[in-house]
Amino acid sequence: MAPIKQQASVVGENGTAVLAEVDVPKLGPGQILVKVVAAAQNPSDWKAAQSITAHGATIGLDYAGIVEEIGSDVPAGVRYLGEKVCGFVRGAAGAHGAFAEYLVASAQYATIPIPNGWSFEDAAQIGVAAFTTVQAMTESLTDLPTPLAPATTPTPLLVYGGSSSVGFYTIQWAKLAGLHVIATASKHNHDILKRYGADEVYDYRDPDVGAKIRAATQGRLRHAVDTISEAQSPRIVSEALSEEGGTVAQILRYDSPRPGVEVKFSLAYYFLGQDMVGKYVIKATPETRANSIKQGKLLSDILALGKIRPMPTLIFPKGLASVQEGFEFMKAGKVSGQKITYRIADTPGLKA
Numbered sequence: 334m335a336p337i338k339q340q341a342s343v344v345g346e347n348g349t350a351v352l353a354e355v356d357v358p359k360l361g362p363g364q365i366l367v368k369v370v371a372a373a374q375n376p377s378d379w380k381a382a383q384s385i386t387a388h389g390a391t392i393g394l395d396y397a398g399i400v401e402e403i404g405s406d407v408p409a410g411v412r413y414l415g416e417k418v419c420g421f422v423r424g425a426a427g428a429h430g431a432f433a434e435y436l437v438a439s440a441q442y443a444t445i446p447i448p449n450g451w452s453f454e455d456a457a458q459i460g461v462a463a464f465t466t467v468q469a470m471t472e473s474l475t476d477l478p479t480p481l482a483p484a485t486t487p488t489p490l491l492v493y494g495g496s497s498s499v500g501f502y503t504i505q506w507a508k509l510a511g512l513h514v515i516a517t518a519s520k521h522n523h524d525i526l527k528r529y530g531a532d533e534v535y536d537y538r539d540p541d542v543g544a545k546i547r548a549a550t551q552g553r554l555r556h557a558v559d560t561i562s563e564a565q566s567p568r569i570v571s572e573a574l575s576e577e578g579g580t581v582a583q584i585l586r587y588d589s590p591r592p593g594v595e596v597k598f599s600l601a602y603y604f605l606g607q608d609m610v611g612k613y614v615i616k617a618t619p620e621t622r623a624n625s626i627k628q629g630k631l632l633s634d635i636l637a638l639g640k641i642r643p644m645p646t647l648i649f650p651k652g653l654a655s656v657q658e659g660f661e662f663m664k665a666g667k668v669s670g671q672k673i674t675y676r677i678a679d680t681p682g683l684k685a
């Protein structure tokens with residue numbers, strides 16, 4: 334039985350993260366109560382905490398933990414008590430954030446079993462990043478193979494921002510799908526990205542990087558995933574694409590930088606199967622919910638191949654009490670090829 338109260342990282346003054354005692358969220362129909370073992374940080378965490386409506390809300394999207402209770406209306410066989418699960422919830426928007434001892438998540442949407450062999454600390458990072466890779470590689474770039482049916486000819490794909498969380502998963506997915514993977518990252522991340530499957534890696538700070546990628550691909554590059562989608566990335570990606578243009582999966586919205594370049598925006602929140610108002614307006618429909626289940630299964634099946642590895646974790650030492658430090662680290666641009674991760678049990682003063 335879950336307790337009534339718990340420790341959680343909630344939004345304090347000016348979007349800061351503070352440790353507080355809050356109620357354990359109530360289980361609703363179609364939901365599960367998860368005892369969170371580890372949680373991972375996304376840029377969305379500190380961005381969502383800045384919202385004027387976020388004050389007091391529990392922070393955190395990505396989690397890994399154990400199913401403790403199952404709500405009504407969860408179809409038989411979907412989840413079981415004691416199951417190890419991971420995924421993401423909507424953080425900083427109420428009581429359901431991941432940076433807590435317990436969270437309530439949908440039983441089916443954006444919740445998947447932890448792959449065999451993955452620790453809770455590693456599985457916590459699967460959530461937003463891996464689901465975003467699924468969206469980019471199947472819904473934005475609709476004509477590419479998947480790891481379940483790899484290509485025999487290596488079509489080139491540019492993963493701009495290869496050392497981001499989304500980048501690590503996209504590189505691995507693309508390599509398994511039989512693509513020729515070109516990535517960009519700072520020089521110190523080139524070797525690791527090659528070990529994760531990138532065939533070529535370029536420094537995005539090189540002023541000629543777009544032209545160099547275009548030359549290396551002999552003007553044949555027609556697909557890109559822009560995991561950064563701001564600053565210089567729209568220009569560089571568009572310069573790298575072929576003369577005729579191509580399609581860019583973007584994860585922050587920007588306009589097409591040149592004729593012939595189609596930009597396609599995706600938002601992981603679509604997989605939550607719930608309506609959203611605010612910066613993004615989402616209307617959940619039977620179709621979007623069915624798609625979420627389908628895409629969650631695709632991701633689970635691909636992870637079950639045992640060929641995708643977690644990206645390196647950066648574990649902050651005091652669990653939920655470290656979140657503000659994690660925010661400052663990320664906002665200062667210090668995250669480079671690592672996933673900030675919190676083990677809930679590391680939080681000082683937690684009852685066992």
Ligand SMILES: NC(=O)c1ccc[n+]([C@@H]2O[C@H](COP(=O)([O-])OP(=O)(O)OC[C@H]3O[C@@H](n4cnc5c(N)ncnc54)[C@H](OP(=O)(O)O)[C@@H]3O)[C@@H](O)[C@H]2O)c1
Pocket residue numbers: 375376377461462465494496497498499500517518519520522537560561563564565566583584585599600601602668669670671
């Ligand atoms: N639409 C969605 O649903 C969705 C989902 C996930 C994320 N996002 C958004 O996508 C962005 C990335 O998220 P993430 O979690 O993958 O990020 P992350 O892991 O925190 O990204 C860190 C990496 O970004 C790279 N980077 C930072 N600034 C860069 C720049 N100007 N040009 C090129 N690379 C740069 C760094 O590369 P080096 O250290 O190698 O230089 C670093 O390794 C965020 O803005 C996030 O809010 C949107």
